[in-house]
Amino acid sequence: MGAAAGTAVAPIVAKAAGASGGPAATSDPSLPVDVSLDINSATRSLRIDARTTLLDALREHTGLTGSKKGCDHGQCGACTVLINGRRVLSCLTLAVVAQGQRIVTIEGLAEDGELHPMQQAFVDQDAFQCGYCTPGQIMSGIACVREGHAGSDDAIREYMSGNICRCAAYPNIVAAVRQAARAMSDEQKG
Numbered sequence: 001m002g003a004a005a006g007t008a009v010a011p012i013v014a015k016a017a018g019a020s021g022g023p024a025a026t027s028d029p030s031l032p033v034d035v036s037l038d039i040n041s042a043t044r045s046l047r048i049d050a051r052t053t054l055l056d057a058l059r060e061h062t063g064l065t066g067s068k069k070g071c072d073h074g075q076c077g078a079c080t081v082l083i084n085g086r087r088v089l090s091c092l093t094l095a096v097v098a099q100g101q102r103i104v105t106i107e108g109l110a111e112d113g114e115l116h117p118m119q120q121a122f123v124d125q126d127a128f129q130c131g132y133c134t135p136g137q138i139m140s141g142i143a144c145v146r147e148g149h150a151g152s153d154d155a156i157r158e159y160m161s162g163n164i165c166r167c168a169a170y171p172n173i174v175a176a177v178r179q180a181a182r183a184m185s186d187e188q189k190g
Contacts, residue, residue: 040108057095066106066135077163080136087143106135117183127176129167141177150181
């Protein structure tokens with residue numbers, strides 16, 4: 001790793017270690033750090049390389065493999081999770097930065113064996129073919145509705161445009177988001 005990359009990671013290593021500068025800020029960024037993540041309402045304590053992305057922490061260190069590694073460049077949306085209710089590309093987010101925040105993955109949506117309205121809508125509308133992008137699509141769909149961008153098909157398409165589906169199930173995805181928006185609205189009212 002070049003000097004510039006090591007320098008860029010040093011403040012994050014210091015933050016993860018709870019340091020305010022000093023020796024930890026110049027320590028080797030490849031040394032493991034202790035990270036505590038709130039994932040799906042459960043605290044997970046991990047010892048990881050400070051450069052570990054949230055996606056890799058989820059998949060490789062906690063066994064939550066629903067979030068997919070697609071492009072690993074933040075261009076496909078397959079890795080989308082919610083952090084404090086906002087959609088985030090977990091392949092571009094360092095795990096240490098997510099400490100102290102509420103992370104929700106596809107595995108954390110169903111409650112008491114009942115699918116989240118967005119998950120149910122994807123089933124009802126047959127909004128997936130191969131299913132690889134589906135977890136990221138569902139997480140983005142939830143955020144799209146909560147952000148107030150599900151008022152029209154055009155708005156749904158625009159605000160879901162960061163999620164790519166190679167199978168081209170887009171019309172069904174839009175229908176699923178539209179259906180879930182109604183159900184989520186009814187849920188909030190009732």
